[in-house]
Amino acid sequence: MTPKTKKLISLDKKYLWHPFTQMKEWEESTPLVIERGKGNYLIDTDGRRYLDGVSSLWVTVHGHRKKEIDSAIKKQLNKIAHTTLLGLGSTPSIELAERLVAVAPRGLDKVFYSDNGSTAVEIALKMAFQYWEQTNKKNRKRKFAAFTGAYHGDTFGSMSVGEIDIFVKKYRPLLFDTFRAPYPYCYRCPVGKEKKDCKTACLEVFENILKDRHEEIAGCVIEPLFEGAAGMIASPPGFLKAVRRLTRKYDVLLIADEVATGFGRTGSMFACDSEGVVPDFLCLAKGLTGGYMPLAATLTTEKVYRAFLGSYDEYKSFFHGHTYTGNPLGCAAAIANLEIFRKENVLERLKGKVALFKTLLEKFESLDHAGEVRHTGLVAGVELVADKNTKEPYPPAQRLGHRVCMEARKYGLIIRPLGDTVVIMPPLSIKETELKKIVNITYDCVKRITL
């Protein structure tokens, strides 16, 4: 370790508090300090190179130091770094909105900007709530429906619709009540079915909630196709489409949280596209700028937008906005991101990689402690279990998932687990040889650590 690295680590431990991190464990560890990136690699302060196996927390799309995005930001920087959208327009925010509407599911015509995934969801919740307040004289639609295992962010609204106990349980007394429907986590079925005898048990429960309580439900939030933070839980084909059909039937607004699934991650531009679903709200963040800048967008319909129009003193405005809303540097990066999708035919070229990934992942099945291997597009989760027959998890204190990821670093791969689910989520720009390397290293590390 160079003296410079040593110094940085000691200052980090002295001054920083890291997110989602047990700092006692961190203080006792030897953390990596990343200094640079290039393509699908991260480079630390000692010059060591690592494959970026989780896209720098699910955000990097076309790789690091992508020429077109670098230069789009520099070009914008030569004009202006920030100007507000409160009372003023700005060139890149306008150009990006037009492009987002063009690629989004048809019918989502209005773009509201913010700066992270939690706020993108928070905004959709507030808009949905206010929509019913302003369109329904005897409004009782003041609650939300969401799914088991959901993760929608760390602010109070997004925590209220979320359901990962270790993240939200402590705050429950401060959160609003949410109707909870089962997400089809078929490996550990939330309604006690065996996969082979289940048609749509989760949907039946969901429909019953809507049937009984739709007059109280403003909107329903879902992570389409897979639940990310819960462990990359892939829902069966048709589930999302059925949720859309039922929310329509019972007049409940559908909020698609595509913060993780958006921008090619599942194989199509948006997860909703793969089932021909048009939600009432589409929440975007993570990959929106190609993984460069904190920017988010909540898209909605003309119908929702219209409910907020009126004379000023009716106070129907959406009184919400963050200081850096629609930041021009972020918007410039996002425009370049979308342009690369078009120019480089990214979605078309992704098909081969997704197919290869699926094949490569098959070898995990043979491992004694790989309980389930889940795959959607360019995302995989390998759930490690102490006993494959009984599906018994490892005791959390054993930190199995964490240990696998630490081991992978020795072989030049950065990955990060979700509990004992080992996640592989490389940038869309990953090369086939790199993908093979990522899967092989992960496989070897799982095998060694679970021995």
Ligand SMILES: *Cc1c(COP(=O)(O)O)cnc(C)c1O
């Ligand atoms: C990451 C994530 C969020 C929260 O985004 P932040 O930018 O971290 O606030 C919300 N929803 C989903 C599905 C996510 O994966």
